[in-house]
Amino acid sequence: MKKEPINISRRDFLIQSSTLGAGLSLGLYLPLTGCDNKGEQGAAQISAPDVPEVNAWVVIKPDDTVIIRIARSEMGQGTLTGLAQMVAEELECDWSKVTTEYPTPGQNLARDKVWRSFSTGGSQGIRGSHLYVRKAGAVARHMLVQAAAEQWDVPIGECQAANSVITHTPSGRSTTYGKVAVAAAELFPPELVELKDPKDWRLIGKPIKRLDTDDKLNGKQIFGTDLKLPDMLNAAIKACPVFGGKLKSFDDSKVKKMPGVRKVVEVDGYAVAVVADTWWQAKTALDALPISWDEGANANVSTASIEQMLDAGLTSSDKVFVGNEQGNVKNALRGAVKKIEATYRYPFQHHATMEPMNATARWTKDKCEVWCPTQNGEAALEATAKAAGLPITKCDVYKLHLGGGFGRRGAFHDFVEQAVAIAKQMPGTPIKLLWTREEDMAHGHYHPFTKCKLVGGLDKKGNLTGLHVRISGQSILASVRPQWMKNGVDMITFQGFHAEGDHAISYSVPNLLVDHAMRNPPVPPGFWRGVNINQNAIYMECFIDELAHATGKDPLAFRRQLMAEHPKSLAVLNAVAKKAGWGKPAAKGVHRGLAVVKTFGSHVAACAEVSVNSKGKLKIHRIVAATDPGHAVNPQQIEAQVEGSFVFGLSALLYGECTVKGGAVEQSNFHDYPSMLIKEMPKVDVIVMPSGGFWGGIGEPTIAVAAPAVLNAIFAATGKRIRELPLKTSQPQLV
Amino acid sequence: MARLNINGKVIDVEVDGSTPLLWVLREQLGLTGTKYSCGTGICGACTVHINGEAVRACTIPVSTLDTAQAIVTIEGLSTDNSHPLQQAWKELDVPQCGYCQSGMIMTAAVLLKKKPNPSDSDIDNAVTNICRCGTFNRVRKGIHLAANINKRGRS
Structure with a gap:
């Protein structure tokens, strides 16, 4: 066992002590507390617990209920349960007594960020916090055991904790966490704690059921859209559909007398909102409201004009940034016996969360509160303070459950800013702003449209001697996080092509150049579940397949040749090949395709089995998928994430495309931005193969292998290489 | 009114x-x-x-x-999560974000009424709900499991 310093400062202790002294004066807020007798949900606030916290992460009630505080957001990915498992593992508590609650970002700020990051993206929920949440559990356990030992006046080393029971081994005396929690809360936390050896884990690594299922089965789970506060009004909003456009004017005389309408307000110069008693009334009035827009400079932007930019970027030397360079590609390609070249295209995608954007805000000149589904409570709090024009210490955000996030609700809180801007015009009244699906489609932060030209050089034995990958398209960071760029380079563009790290290329190519012609159209880009690995994996994995076929080699054998230095990626590839029966005949008419990547710190691979009938119709029969995330905290939730990743990745492959006309996105709802259905869903065989020693992400990696595995299988079935997506604009189509 | x-x-x-x-x-x-x-x-x-x-x-x-x-x-489906679909959904941890799940369950409940032992193709035809998290395979398993729970309840 190794000792881990816990780094609890005196300052933390003082804050903790003062908090205790004031009876947890900060209070704790939960997304929801039941209903009052009118059926209205009360303010999302719980009273201070009746016992002091053992530490910031752990509260134990006299009845032994364990409350574990969770800073990251739950949006379906299972993080809430996984994080609780990790705290509980070290806490040695009775899992059946565990409940969870969210601290607010305002409380985090007031307590010197004791809960650290609230950001829930980049598949970071577990891997980004495993160490400090396990330490938090271990520290709490130590304090509880120490409290018992002091009560018994015995050495702490003679006491053991298991399942929320502390036992003094020599005498056989025992007590429970609930009985010593108050005393434990008064102790100094230990300087050092020991974390368990992974081989001793009893909760981490087990397929434990989620903690948040019950209320999702009966309609009780409160999402952002479901919040109801006393005296709350509802708002519907329309922003200028053209990106960067402004509101010119509106004629509220036409709608002011419509049923329920309270107010029509301008929002930040680019949008107009109707506030009414009910949302349906607000939306009905907004539809009837005459609005004129100043469309601005982007009114002529179209998919074709953007594509022209991207095409030029494929061969340009202007604004080109290098992401990975090994050896000398120019020489290698010049000396190649055979050169293979291909250009791929991957269009704009929309997050299309099932729950449209929404937020509820209450503003007064002294305080601003927001209730919203968010992947990043701290970012939501910053957006709130900025929009409210108040110091951040006078604001807070109460996180509500998300009806999907996928990256839309993390870096962007436009819906929060709007809700606050509306609430500011009606001081004291809570305003719930809900976007229509159409507004949501029109004002996304879209997964960038990119193209990629790949040139591979082969020697006479068919070895890959040189590879040039030229990506042309939008940088997300340039628009969203310019401060993360280094010397103008957006390294996130190169996910899956990095020389090393969480998104390293899984192949050794002696002469390699991966570069990016940055071409930024005026369409707001965003982090979309998987971000740039989704299309980069298509580019690389389909092109590797092209190279294999050009040399007449088996695609698995060709990959293996390049993977000797990437044993963990090779292991997941071998696992799917073995389970799928690669090299053995498939059922009649069924063909297979492979893909493998390292991304978000995990190694993933897929083998897809498809058939294409005589009419060109595609059926995806089965996908075998393998994941090595290092440590697998909850294997059954990993299976769920892997299966779900195929729905996200294959929806994009089959249907996902946003097109631009007149500076606006043309798609408006699920009829023209479809998502795959259960009838299209293949069987998925999931292999979870944690090899230990590292912590990789789960929610995103598998998306990357979904499309290329299927595209390579389509090639195997038809001999036709599809390089432009989605398939709805190509053949074959799905049955 | x-x-x-x-x-x-x-x-x-x-x-x-x-x-x-x-x-x-x-x-x-x-x-x-x-x-x-x-x-x-x-x-x-x-x-x-x-x-x-x-x-x-x-x-x-x-x-x-x-x-x-x-x-x-x-x-109104049940007062205590006791409907066979709710039991099956719980058993299999079907929901992810959960936003589409009320609709999924209500759709599946009608299917089970009409076809107590639905085939996969019955499920394909009846369940046309969108789920962006991607719960489809567990939804399918959940419907089959609920059909079995129903059968056990009747026998």
Whole structure:
């Protein structure tokens, strides 16, 4: 066992002590507390617990209920349960007594960020916090055991904790966490704690059921859209559909007398909102409201004009940034016996969360509160303070459950800013702003449209001697996080092509150049579940397949040749090949395709089995998928994430495309931005193969292998290489 | 003004007749388990039962309804998560974010009424709800498991 310093400062202790002294004066807020007798949900606030916290992460009630505080957001990915498992593992508590609650970002700020990051993206929920949440559990356990030992006046080393029971081994005396929690809360936390050896884990690594299922089965789970506060009004909003456009004017005389309408307000110069008693009334009035827009400079932007930019970027030397360079590609390609070249295209995608954007805000000149589904409570709090024009210490955000996030609700809180801007015009009244699906489609932060030209050089034995990958398209960071760029380079563009790290290329190519012609159209880009690995994996994995076929080699054998230095990626590839029966005949008419990547710190691979009938119709029969995330905290939730990743990745492959006309996105709802259905869903065989020693992400990696595995299988079935997506604009189509 | 028969109770609602049933459920009656997502009858998040049929409440003006239409929402499926689908969903941890799950369960409940032992292709035809998290394979398993729970209950 190794000792881990816990780094609890005196300052933390003082804050903790003062908090205790004031009876947890900060209070704790939960997304929801039941209903009052009118059926209205009360303010999302719980009273201070009746016992002091053992530490910031752990509260134990006299009845032994364990409350574990969770800073990251739950949006379906299972993080809430996984994080609780990790705290509980070290806490040695009775899992059946565990409940969870969210601290607010305002409380985090007031307590010197004791809960650290609230950001829930980049598949970071577990891997980004495993160490400090396990330490938090271990520290709490130590304090509880120490409290018992002091009560018994015995050495702490003679006491053991298991399942929320502390036992003094020599005498056989025992007590429970609930009985010593108050005393434990008064102790100094230990300087050092020991974390368990992974081989001793009893909760981490087990397929434990989620903690948040019950209320999702009966309609009780409160999402952002479901919040109801006393005296709350509802708002519907329309922003200028053209990106960067402004509101010119509106004629509220036409709608002011419509049923329920309270107010029509301008929002930040680019949008107009109707506030009414009910949302349906607000939306009905907004539809009837005459609005004129100043469309601005982007009114002529179209998919074709953007594509022209991207095409030029494929061969340009202007604004080109290098992401990975090994050896000398120019020489290698010049000396190649055979050169293979291909250009791929991957269009704009929309997050299309099932729950449209929404937020509820209450503003007064002294305080601003927001209730919203968010992947990043701290970012939501910053957006709130900025929009409210108040110091951040006078604001807070109460996180509500998300009806999907996928990256839309993390870096962007436009819906929060709007809700606050509306609430500011009606001081004291809570305003719930809900976007229509159409507004949501029109004002996304879209997964960038990119193209990629790949040139591979082969020697006479068919070895890959040189590879040039030229990506042309939008940088997300340039628009969203310019401060993360280094010397103008957006390294996130190169996910899956990095020389090393969480998104390293899984192949050794002696002469390699991966570069990016940055071409930024005026369409707001965003982090979309998987971000740039989704299309980069298509580019690389389909092109590797092209190279294999050009040399007449088996695609698995060709990959293996390049993977000797990437044993963990090779292991997941071998696992799917073995389970799928690669090299053995498939059922009649069924063909297979492979893909493998390292991304978000995990190694993933897929083998897809498809058939294409005589009419060109595609059926995806089965996908075998393998994941090595290092440590697998909850294997059954990993299976769920892997299966779900195929729905996200294959929806994009089959249907996902946003097109631009007149500076606006043309798609408006699920009829023209479809998502795959259960009838299209293949069987998925999931292999979870944690090899230990590292912590990789789960929610995103598998998306990357979904499309290329299927595209390579389509090639195997038809001999036709599809390089432009989605398939709805190509053949074959799905049955 | 509308008089509706919801979850076994007759309720008078003061509302414009053009208002979709979805919004009457959510806003006038506080039955927020039925979700808004597309508003155009495509995604199925607002699925409720009317006289035993699965219908999409976002497309039905409340003026077209009266007490002859027995409406059941997710809140009326059971009082204690005891419906076989709820048991199966719990057993298999079907939901992820959960937003589409009321609609999934309500759709599946009608399927099971009509076909107590549905085949995969019955499920393919009946369940046309969108789920962006990607719960489909567990939804399918959940429906089969619920059919088995039903069978056990009957035998």
